[in-house]
Amino acid sequence: MVDDAAAAASRRRPTGPGDQIDDPTAAPHTGIDIGGSGIKDGQVDLSSGALLSDRVRVATPSPSSPKAVADAVATVVDLVGGDGPIGITFPGIVRGGVIGTAANLRRSWIGADAVALFGDRLERVVVVLNDADAAGLAEMRFGAGRGRDGVVVVVTLGTGIGSALFIDGHLVPNTEFGHLIVAGTDGEKLAAASVRTREALGWKAWSRRVSAYLARLEALVSPDPLISGGGISKDHERFLPRLGTRAEIVPAQLFNDAESSARRSPPALARVERPGGDSSDPADRPESARRLAYERTIR
Numbered sequence: 001m002v003d004d005a006a007a008a009a010s011r012r013r014p015t016g017p018g019d020q021i022d023d024p025t026a027a028p029h030t031g032i033d034i035g036g037s038g039i040k041d042g043q044v045d046l047s048s049g050a051l052l053s054d055r056v057r058v059a060t061p062s063p064s065s066p067k068a069v070a071d072a073v074a075t076v077v078d079l080v081g082g083d084g085p086i087g088i089t090f091p092g093i094v095r096g097g098v099i100g101t102a103a104n105l106r107r108s109w110i111g112a113d114a115v116a117l118f119g120d121r122l123e124r125v126v127v128v129l130n131d132a133d134a135a136g137l138a139e140m141r142f143g144a145g146r147g148r149d150g151v152v153v154v155v156t157l158g159t160g161i162g163s164a165l166f167i168d169g170h171l172v173p174n175t176e177f178g179h180l181i182v183a184g185t186d187g188e189k190l191a192a193a194s195v196r197t198r199e200a201l202g203w204k205a206w207s208r209r210v211s212a213y214l215a216r217l218e219a220l221v222s223p224d225p226l227i228s229g230g231g232i233s234k235d236h237e238r239f240l241p242r243l244g245t246r247a248e249i250v251p252a253q254l255f256n257d258a259e260s261s262a263r264r265s266p267p268a269l270a271r272v273e274r275p276g277g278d279s280s281d282p283a284d285r286p287e288s289a290r291r292l293a294y295e296r297t298i299r
């Protein structure tokens with residue numbers, strides 16, 4: 001009984017950005033991205049940055065209830081193996097491990113204790129955080145936002161639109177700028193990458209929508225730079241030059257490689273710092289390690 005309580009407590013300890021896992025160097029680590037359409041998983045040795053397994057993807061179950069998603073996550077975790085901590089990114093607000101919104105998943109997620117759910121199902125130490133926050137943390141540490149002070153916003157264009165706001169390198173979690181109302185419509189319903197596919201929009205037409213969305217965003221916050229992320233960033237040359245933003249807009253750096261080796265690294269885990277801090281300059285890290293920081297981010 002006492003052992004069970006201790007185990008449960010240990011599973012619950014790290015719950016979000018800024019929290020720490022006791023021994024993050026105990027490789028390997030597993031990273032999981034839960035998306036509206038797919039759940040992706042890979043195993044990473046954080047001390048070397050090496051990917052220890054092929055990427056595994058399963059379709060997000062429908063209906064995407066907490067239990068069904070936990071089962072799917074358990075399936076991919078079993079396929080990948082390992083016994084280290086697991087970072088999980090979720091497409092909704094996550095506060096203290098508890099889900100606050102789930103725009104592209106079943107509403108029964110709202111109020112669910114995701115750390116308890118996944119910790120109990122997987123019997124592993126888990127960290128759960130918003131997917132865009134995780135992507136943003138990776139960009140700030142290893143990518144387009146590296147060394148950038150002031151206000152930086154990372155916008156991820158995928159099934160929905162995610163956002164991560166940084167002030168002098170510090171994350172303001174769960175901003176949810178993807179749901180800004182643009183021309184009377186939820187921004188992500190107008191301009192997410194999935195809308196381009198669903199409505200068979202050309203790049204020009206879709207870019208106009210993204211411009212309108214970003215103009216709304218820039219009416220409320222004044223970031224510099226704006227970082228455009230999500231899997232569609234691999235096609236950034238087709239749309240970024242068309243966007244009339246006030247701020248400099250730059251592609252998320254290593255998303256360029258996302259097509260071939262998507263999501264291998266968990267930003268949730270990139271966020272798990274060595275006790276006492278990691279003094280190494282991310283710029284000095286090998287390309288493989290930097291890429292690992294990006295590839296488990298949202299599309």
Ligand code: BGC
Nearest residue numbers: 091092093103132160161162
């Ligand atoms: C959710 C965000 C999420 C984004 C990208 C939105 O619908 O509200 O929390 O970051 O989709 O998945």
